[in-house]
Amino acid sequence: MKQVAIIGSGPAGCFLAEILALKLPDVQIDLYERLPHPFGLAVSGVAPDHLHTRKVTEQLQRTLDRDQVKLICNTELGRDIHYDELKARYHRVILATGASEDRQLGISGEQLTGIYGSGAFTRWYNQHPEAVTLHPHLGERVGIIGNGNVALDIARMLAKTPAEHQQSDLSDAVRNHLAQSAVREIHILGRRGPADASFTLPELTELGALAQANVQVSREALENIDRQALPPSQQKVLNQLQQYAETPVNQQASIQIHFHFYSTPVAAQGHTQLEALTICDSRSQHSWTLPLDTLVTAIGYRTPAIDGVPYDESAGRFAHQNGKIEPGVYCTGWCQRGPQGVIPTNRSEAMQLARHLIREWEQNDAD
Numbered sequence: 001m002k003q004v005a006i007i008g009s010g011p012a013g014c015f016l017a018e019i020l021a022l023k024l025p026d027v028q029i030d031l032y033e034r035l036p037h038p039f040g041l042a043v044s045g046v047a048p049d050h051l052h053t054r055k056v057t058e059q060l061q062r063t064l065d066r067d068q069v070k071l072i073c074n075t076e077l078g079r080d081i082h083y084d085e086l087k088a089r090y091h092r093v094i095l096a097t098g099a100s101e102d103r104q105l106g107i108s109g110e111q112l113t114g115i116y117g118s119g120a121f122t123r124w125y126n127q128h129p130e131a132v133t134l135h136p137h138l139g140e141r142v143g144i145i146g147n148g149n150v151a152l153d154i155a156r157m158l159a160k161t162p163a164e165h166q167q168s169d170l171s172d173a174v175r176n177h178l179a180q181s182a183v184r185e186i187h188i189l190g191r192r193g194p195a196d197a198s199f200t201l202p203e204l205t206e207l208g209a210l211a212q213a214n215v216q217v218s219r220e221a222l223e224n225i226d227r228q229a230l231p232p233s234q235q236k237v238l239n240q241l242q243q244y245a246e247t248p249v250n251q252q253a254s255i256q257i258h259f260h261f262y263s264t265p266v267a268a269q270g271h272t273q274l275e276a277l278t279i280c281d282s283r284s285q286h287s288w289t290l291p292l293d294t295l296v297t298a299i300g301y302r303t304p305a306i307d308g309v310p311y312d313e314s315a316g317r318f319a320h321q322n323g324k325i326e327p328g329v330y331c332t333g334w335c336q337r338g339p340q341g342v343i344p345t346n347r348s349e350a351m352q353l354a355r356h357l358i359r360e361w362e363q364n365d366a367d
């Protein structure tokens with residue numbers, strides 16, 4: 001039997017286990033998970049109202065039901081089992097530990113109360129066991145830094161009405177917390193322009209369909225962009241932003257969502273609690289101040305280092321070459337390529353790695 005350890009039972013780890021189990025009849029896979037339950041980002045990262053995406057857990061469960069796959073929960077690499085021990089015990093070790101640490105902005109005032117990383121924040125509304133007690137402060141004015149889909153997920157979760165949240169997979173505690181919040185303004189801040197935003201069209205369009213929210217984009221931010229030079233998907237994003245810019249402001253809406261482009265955060269102001277954010281306009285270099293009660297930074301993640309595993313400090317993930325950390329040890333998913341890509345990206349990456357592992361075994365057998 002080929003003994004394989006996969007560390008992390010999120011989509012990256014499960015997809016790899018599935019392919020190896022399908023392709024290799026003589027493989028036994030131990031799938032290690034540090035939490036009491038499996039599926040990683042599929043349950044603690046995907047937005048609770050994206051029920052269709054969360055359904056991927058049904059597919060992942062079928063992998064866990066296979067005889068060749070054994071799930072070992074509550075077991076963390078580096079805490080409960082050492083890297084050297086794993087290497088000695090298994091023919092192959094594959095790390096699929098994701099990227100759970102929030103990147104830091106590195107600005108003054110970042111430690112103030114009322115500032116949260118998007119990882120912590122999304123884990124809270126997904127009731128991750130380590131975040132249930134976060135109970136984030138949600139004042140009237142919320143800033144969200146970042147122009148990616150995580151920023152849009154968070155804005156949407158904060159702007160939905162209790163009736164809209166009926167369709168969300170939320171705990172009662174989170175549902176009540178959101179229902180009692182007093183959010184009136186949501187400011188989404190991107191340090192670059194709309195042409196460089198990494199939103200996708202469905203997520204951007206969803207904001208405009210919310211019952212009590214109005215989306216505001218300044219026409220001026222959309223000027224002087226050569227749209228024909230952009231990929232078609234980005235042109236569609238620009239068109240949607242243009243549509244928001246041209247729609248008259250609905251003052252009756254109880255939540256105003258403002259997009260601010262070319263807005264680099266410079267410093268957070270406040271004594272102990274956040275009161276405002278100083279922002280520099282990257283085109284004019286003028287600074288301006290945005291009063292805020294709460295700030296969420298949605299600027300990406302790092303993979304936590306693990307004792308003994310080679311690590312690339314500047315990239316914030318394991319040190320590897322094309323997924324290979326050292327002989328017999330590989331990585332896949334966000335801990336390999338960084339926090340980019342959607343759930344199916346993990347499937348194609350797992351396919352590639354599985355092909356490589358199988359070829360390697362075939363060569364060893366032939367030698």
Ligand code: NAP
Binds near residue numbers: 146147148265341
């Ligand atoms: P992302 O798309 O990479 O966006 C991160 C944003 O943070 C970028 O706008 C980036 O700006 C900004 N940023 C980084 N460092 C910054 C700094 N120091 N100051 C100010 N801004 C900073 O990442 P994400 O939104 O965290 O999403 C992660 C991945 O998950 C993406 O691939 C995303 O598509 C995927 N995802 C998908 C869905 C979905 O399909 N519904 C939902 C959530 C997430 P620059 O571009 O200038 O670096």
